[in-house]
Amino acid sequence: xxxxxxxxxxxxxxxxxxxxxxxxxxxxxxxxxxxxxxxxxxxxxxxxxxxxxxxxxxxxxxxxxxxxxxxxxxxxxxxxxxxxxxxxxxxxxxxxxxxxxxxxxxxxxxxxxxxxxxxxxxxxxxxxxxxxxxxxxxxxxxxxxxxxxxxxxxxxxxxxxxxxxxxxxxxxxxxxxxxxxxxxxxxxxxxxxxxxxxxxxxxxxxxxxxxxxxxxxxxxxxxxxxxxxxxxxxxxxxxxxxxxxxxxxxxxxxxxxxxxxxxxxxxxxxxxxxxxxxxxxxxxxxxxxxxxxxxxxxxxxxxxxxxxxxxxxxxxxxxxxxxxxxxxxxxxxxxxxxxxxxxxxxxxxxxxxxxxxxxxxxxxxxxxxxxxxxxxxxxxxxxxxxxxxxxxxxxxxxxxxxxxxxxxxxxxxxxxxxxxxxxxxxxxxxxxxxxxxxxxxxxxxxxxxxxxxxxxxxxxxxxxxxxxxxxxxxxxxxxxxxxxxxxxxxxxxxxxxxxxxxxxxxxxxxxxxxxxxxxxxxxxxxxxxxxxxxxxxxxxxxxx
Numbered sequence: 001x002x003x004x005x006x007x008x009x010x011x012x013x014x015x016x017x018x019x020x021x022x023x024x025x026x027x028x029x030x031x032x033x034x035x036x037x038x039x040x041x042x043x044x045x046x047x048x049x050x051x052x053x054x055x056x057x058x059x060x061x062x063x064x065x066x067x068x069x070x071x072x073x074x075x076x077x078x079x080x081x082x083x084x085x086x087x088x089x090x091x092x093x094x095x096x097x098x099x100x101x102x103x104x105x106x107x108x109x110x111x112x113x114x115x116x117x118x119x120x121x122x123x124x125x126x127x128x129x130x131x132x133x134x135x136x137x138x139x140x141x142x143x144x145x146x147x148x149x150x151x152x153x154x155x156x157x158x159x160x161x162x163x164x165x166x167x168x169x170x171x172x173x174x175x176x177x178x179x180x181x182x183x184x185x186x187x188x189x190x191x192x193x194x195x196x197x198x199x200x201x202x203x204x205x206x207x208x209x210x211x212x213x214x215x216x217x218x219x220x221x222x223x224x225x226x227x228x229x230x231x232x233x234x235x236x237x238x239x240x241x242x243x244x245x246x247x248x249x250x251x252x253x254x255x256x257x258x259x260x261x262x263x264x265x266x267x268x269x270x271x272x273x274x275x276x277x278x279x280x281x282x283x284x285x286x287x288x289x290x291x292x293x294x295x296x297x298x299x300x301x302x303x304x305x306x307x308x309x310x311x312x313x314x315x316x317x318x319x320x321x322x323x324x325x326x327x328x329x330x331x332x333x334x335x336x337x338x339x340x341x342x343x344x345x346x347x348x349x350x351x352x353x354x355x356x357x358x359x360x361x362x363x364x365x366x367x368x369x370x371x372x373x374x375x376x377x378x379x380x381x382x383x384x385x386x387x388x389x390x391x392x393x394x395x396x397x398x399x400x401x402x403x404x405x406x407x408x409x410x411x412x413x414x415x416x417x418x419x420x421x422x423x424x425x426x427x428x429x430x431x432x433x434x435x436x437x438x439x440x441x442x443x444x445x446x447x448x449x450x451x452x453x454x455x456x457x458x459x460x461x462x463x464x465x466x467x468x469x470x471x472x473x474x475x476x477x478x479x480x481x482x483x484x485x486x487x488x489x490x491x492x493x494x495x496x497x498x499x500x501x502x503x504x505x506x507x508x509x510x511x512x513x514x515x516x517x518x519x520x521x522x523x524x525x526x527x528x529x530x531x532x533x534x535x536x537x538x539x540x541x542x543x544x
Contacts, residue, residue: 015255016043016223018537019243020263021230021272023048024098025523026510026530027263028208029138032154032215033534035222040541042221043254044213045228045245048094056101057204058336060346063378065102066091072102075267075416077476082399082421083306084471090416091478092265096226097209099265103478103523104348105198105205106369107157109135109186110518110525111395113363118515122488123496125532134531135186135524142197148187154211155527156201161345163195164372166318166388166449170351171195173446174368177439179355190354190519191364198347199523203340208527228252231410233260233276233506235292240506258541259505263530266480266512267403270299271414273484273493273508274405278500289408293503297491299414301482302401303517305367306420307393308430308474310437311374311455313385319343319373320382349391353440354520357394357432366433367520368392368440369477374454387454390441392433393477395519398423403483421471430470431463479522484512497536498529509533 018034020027023046031044053071055061065071067089075090093099112128119127136150142158145151174193175181182192199206216222227247234242234253242255262269273279277292279299284291323329323343336344349369357366374387401418421427441450452458456469484493484500492515494500498507511526518525 014253015257016041017256017258019043019045019254019256019260021045021243021260022098022262022264022268022510023096023209023213023224023226024093024263024265024510025100025208025526026533028097028100028211028213029527029530030261030263030509030534031222031224032212033531034537035216035219037538038219038221040221042223044222044224045230045243045254046096046224046226047229048096049226051096051101051207051209053095056095056097056207057210058344059105059198059200059203059205060344061205062102062104062348065095067379069094071095073267075413077416077418080418080420082419082471083474088418088476090267090476090480092267092480096213097207099478100199100207100523100527101205101209104521105200106347106349106352106521107186107197107199107524108352108520109528110520111190111363114516114518118486121515123486123515125496126486131528131532134528138527138531146187148184154215155199155208156206156211157197158200159197160195160347160350161203161341162343162350164319164350166314166316166372167195167350167370169446169449170370170388170390170440173440173443174353174355176443179353182354185352185354186524193351193353193355196347196349196352200345200347203336203345229411230264230272231275233272233278235276235503238293238502239504256505259507259537261533261537262484262506262508263510265510266302266483267414267416269508269510269512270403270483271405272410273298273500274414275408275410278503283404287405287407289405295493295501297485297493299403299405299483300400300491301485301515302403302416302418302480303397303399303482303514304401304418304420305393305395305477305479305517306397306418306430306474307369307391307477308434308437308470309389309391309455310434310441310453311383311387311389312441312450313387313452313454314449315451316386316449318386318388319346320384320386323373324382324384354395355436357429357436364519365395365429366392366436367395368437383454390437391477392437394426394429394433396516398425400482418476420474427467430474431466434466434470479511479517481511481514481517481522484508485515486513487515497540498533507533507537
């Protein structure tokens with residue numbers, strides 16, 4: 001069953017060499033790289049539909065595709081004591097390209113030490129020197145090639161097409177408090193302030209579906225099936241031999257001669273493992289699932305970046321003024337249609353800052369996303385006044401949460417408990433981070449155009465009050481990771497070759513394998529993981 005009606009022969013052919021579950025940031029990369037060998041038959045299963053929604057391809061379209069059940073899984077966390085019992089919406093892509101079709105397009109790799117720490121923990125081949133070639137392999141960098149960047153990959157990375165005065169002022173204010181200018185936070189060092197780059201080409205989003213999957217679909221050895229919701233893995237002893245999935249109300253079975261690869265993300269991958277009887281025996285029994293393979297770490301080690309969003313009213317114009325009136329929105333739309341420039345090319349943020357919450361730290365531990373607009377909920381429209389947003393998050397939180405099924409039925413969403421701010425260090429960092437945000441806001445030339453701190457507001461002053469502000473005004477920055485972690489300790493789920501411990505014929509390849517979350521946005525690292533995994537899979541095939 002190829003990209004459309006397909007042939008009856010292909011519909012009946014349900015045995016393949018590799019089955020990839022999830023056509024997201026990782027799955028599309030794997031489908032491309034594995035199908036490069038014409039002798040390998042690949043089946044790619046995606047629970048969502050095709051990426052036909054035009055808002056997917058317009059950079060600012062995430063305002064329309066997030067929280068939209070036709071493109072988003074629309075997960076919601078459990079009530080979390082660390083954020084005053086609030087539940088947060090966790091968007092995850094349910095469409096070709098996965099979250100790379102919904103995200104804010106920001107291209108960030110993380111820090112050298114992130115990957116070196118993975119290797120030091122026993123994951124050979126995951127140090128920075130080993131993974132850098134995979135970042136370069138996927139990348140088509142608009143600035144050209146150098147030691148850190150490539151130009152021959154399918155993923156287009158380009159400079160922003162929108163710049164505004166308030167963003168320039170923010171950069172100068174950050175420099176005024178001692179944060180160095182850095183034009184390439186994905187280069188020699190991450191620390192500093194500068195403009196983000198984004199995954200886009202000629203004013204359009206460059207998702208992994210567009211970059212990797214679309215060209216590969218021309219190959220006869222790659223089969224894509226959309227609207228295919230995987231129910232469980234098929235185990236024969238300690239070998240995974242295939243998968244069952246539901247499509248158009250009918251259950252189908254697909255057999256993998258070599259491997260099944262889970263690329264369903266930090267929520268979907270552990271959920272499918274648990275529904276298949278792979279996980280913590282006590283938990284599985286409690287929800288009526290027979291434990292077929294004990295692996296207590298499945299669904300544990302959940303990490304996410306929690307952002308505190310500070311909003312400042314200004315005496316100068318911001319994007320709020322450009323887009324809040326209907327006539328101006330029409331003008332913005334016309335500008336985009338004619339020139340592929342303007343506010344509709346806006347990534348999730350303009351300015352990034354990587355810095356230290358305390359001067360004595362060895363490396364940056366907080367990140368800022370500065371947006372030249374403000375809103376309570378972006379999908380509901382911007383504020384009726386001039387303002388900008390300064391969001392700050394802790395890069396390497398110590399708090400750990402979990403993803404646990406509550407039913408054997410894979411169609412019932414699992415329990416998601418982030419346990420935000422449960423670690424004392426995280427509470428200290430979030431307070432210090434707000435102080436740094438206020439330092440930037442208090443520096444020239446930014447301070448001269450700020451009229452008021454609107455959120456959380458100047459009444460929050462003491463450390464206890466700032467912590468309360470963090471609990472009340474924080475939001476996810478959409479980076480769940482770590483729930484099928486790589487390692488060799490008792491709670492590890494996969495080894496350094498991403499094979500599930502104790503089983504044959506199954507791997508996990510997505511952000512869930514991160515032992516510790518990377519210091520920054522997670523999409524580029526997930527693509528890197530898939531690039532490296534494709535080589536590992538081919539190497540293991542050659543050894544057969």
